[in-house]
Amino acid sequence: MKKLVSVVMAGCLLSLLLVATAGAQEPGTRIRVQIPFDFTVKGKTLPAGEYDITRVMDEPVTLLLRNVGEKHNEAIVETEPVLGRNRTNRDELIFNRYGDTYFLSDIFTAGEQTGEELRTTHKERELKREMARNQAGPETVTIAALN
Numbered sequence: 001m002k003k004l005v006s007v008v009m010a011g012c013l014l015s016l017l018l019v020a021t022a023g024a025q026e027p028g029t030r031i032r033v034q035i036p037f038d039f040t041v042k043g044k045t046l047p048a049g050e051y052d053i054t055r056v057m058d059e060p061v062t063l064l065l066r067n068v069g070e071k072h073n074e075a076i077v078e079t080e081p082v083l084g085r086n087r088t089n090r091d092e093l094i095f096n097r098y099g100d101t102y103f104l105s106d107i108f109t110a111g112e113q114t115g116e117e118l119r120t121t122h123k124e125r126e127l128k129r130e131m132a133r134n135q136a137g138p139e140t141v142t143i144a145a146l147n
Helices: 002-023 122-133
Strands: 030-035 039-041 044-046 049-055 062-067 074-083 092-098 101-108 114-118 139-144
Touching: 030 092, 030 139, 044 074, 074 101, 092 122
Parallel strands: 039 101
Antiparallel strands: 030 049, 039 044, 049 062, 062 074, 074 114, 092 101, 092 139, 101 114
């Protein structure tokens, strides 16, 4: 009986986390952000510029990043829910910086405790190992969305 209650409670907690994450990026809503540097997402380098981030259909884990000025500069990324350290009052993008190379890492929506985490690419893992050998680590860069 105790095992059944534990399984039900874990299922409820997981459902709550997924619902909160799905609500963080409702269909039809977008985050608009000005990114002042070139960055890499899903192995593709995108130029600095103004970007819209929207959900693809009703999938809570698939996002479209599209350069507002140059529509061909876009990427579709799969994400996983991640808990934030604390709630933010604005939409934010988190980047990992290795030297002069930036990788999009997380996306947080205003007022939400959970965000979206992008999968780490092979290239980013290589740079992380290289920096660790030099006893250094990546710098975290946060960009707030435009209101």
